[in-house]
Amino acid sequence: MNKSLKEKLLSSFSDIQIDITEDNKVFINTKKDDVISVLNFLKNLGYKHLALISCTDWIEENEFELVYILSSYMENDTEYRNKEKTNILVKTRIPREKAEFVTLINVFANAEPYERELHELYGIYFEGHPRLTPLFLEREYKIPPFRKDFDTKKYVKEVFDNIPFVKDRKEKK
Amino acid sequence: MDRNKLEKWLKSPTKMGHKYSLHVVYFCTGCGIIEIPPSITARWDAERFGIIPVASPRQANLFLITGYVALKTLKAIIRTYEQMPEPKFTVAFGSCPINGGMYWDSYNTIKHLDKYIPIDGWIAGCMPRPEAIFIGVTHLWTLIDKEMADGYKKYRKDYKYYRENQEQIFGKLEWPPLFQKEVKK
Numbered sequence: 001m002n003k004s005l006k007e008k009l010l011s012s013f014s015d016i017q018i019d020i021t022e023d024n025k026v027f028i029n030t031k032k033d034d035v036i037s038v039l040n041f042l043k044n045l046g047y048k049h050l051a052l053i054s055c056t057d058w059i060e061e062n063e064f065e066l067v068y069i070l071s072s073y074m075e076n077d078t079e080y081r082n083k084e085k086t087n088i089l090v091k092t093r094i095p096r097e098k099a100e101f102v103t104l105i106n107v108f109a110n111a112e113p114y115e116r117e118l119h120e121l122y123g124i125y126f127e128g129h130p131r132l133t134p135l136f137l138e139r140e141y142k143i144p145p146f147r148k149d150f151d152t153k154k155y156v157k158e159v160f161d162n163i164p165f166v167k168d169r170k171e172k173k
Numbered sequence: 174m175d176r177n178k179l180e181k182w183l184k185s186p187t188k189m190g191h192k193y194s195l196h197v198v199y200f201c202t203g204c205g206i207i208e209i210p211p212s213i214t215a216r217w218d219a220e221r222f223g224i225i226p227v228a229s230p231r232q233a234n235l236f237l238i239t240g241y242v243a244l245k246t247l248k249a250i251i252r253t254y255e256q257m258p259e260p261k262f263t264v265a266f267g268s269c270p271i272n273g274g275m276y277w278d279s280y281n282t283i284k285h286l287d288k289y290i291p292i293d294g295w296i297a298g299c300m301p302r303p304e305a306i307f308i309g310v311t312h313l314w315t316l317i318d319k320e321m322a323d324g325y326k327k328y329r330k331d332y333k334y335y336r337e338n339q340e341q342i343f344g345k346l347e348w349p350p351l352f353q354k355e356v357k358k
Binding site for chain 2: 137152153156166
């Protein structure tokens with residue numbers, strides 16, 4: 001099944017790299033312009049479940065790597081029913097300075113919270129996203145906290161250690 | 174009722190009442206809440222110590238803070254604590270509220286909880302066993318007996334400083350101060 005999937009993908013897209021591991025994971029590396037069409041293609045093949053969008057900060061190469069993880073609901077599909085579960089990881093790279101990408105909401109509606117999360121923790125702007133508002137964090141950070149150049153120890157020293165104990169604050173006045 | 178304690182009951186009925194009816198707010202923070210279901214159900218049976226979980230902070234007088242406190246949780250903790258009627262006691266669980274624990278360099282976790290609300294007792298460990306909760310509670314009894322569990326009195330007295338600390342971390346708070354400034358006569 002995976003081999004036929006590979007052939008199908010290779011015949012429809014030119015700039016694409018596919019690795020298949022033994023534990024049924026399919027890694028697809030694409031250019032940033034092709035990602036939406038690849039995901040759309042996979043969705044039409046039956047991989048209808050977007051499990052997660054994740055991100056890696058490759059600070060030395062000055063790039064973010066976006067990873068879209070897909071799988072299928074195999075019970076509903078006669079072709080896949082008695083086979084092992086396949087996870088598909090679609091990877092792409094975007095530049096770190098101009099961290100912008102296109103939203104996936106038109107293809108997978110459940111991409112909305114994942115993209116909000118990435119916007120908040122990595123500072124990636126998704127064009128066409130209806131509400132990139134704060135999701136988890138309570139304070140504002142100058143550098144988004146999941147980026148590699150965010151210095152947590154320095155931040156803790158500046159913010160949390162600067163707050164005095166009540167006893168000390170009382171004595172100061 | 175234990176007949177040996179009859180004298181104590183007659184001497185200070187309020188204290189004995191506070192001691193043996195500790196109602197806990199059902200408030201989950203962090204991973205320590207996983208210790209609460211076994212300790213309130215049949216195996217460890219917290220009710221023999223008079224500990225019952227209640228649904229609303231208005232009915233409670235014991236606040237167990239069960240694990241690491243993120244900034245968003247801290248806001249909820251302050252609001253819950255301020256809603257509880259006096260006398261109220263707080264016990265913080267595990268090493269994270271004490272000094273940050275394994276989240277000592279986290280960008281979003283509070284390091285010292287007693288900077289923001291008063292804490293009467295600490296239970297160290299990651300995580301403490303249910304037995305440790307009961308040891309902590311029996312210690313709290315002795316503190317109540319000696320009138321040393323006075324966190325709520327401290328909060329009333331030093332509210333200004335606690336509020337300043339809370340405002341330093343959050344910026345402007347959305348709710349008005351619990352205690353208004355003292356009016357000079």
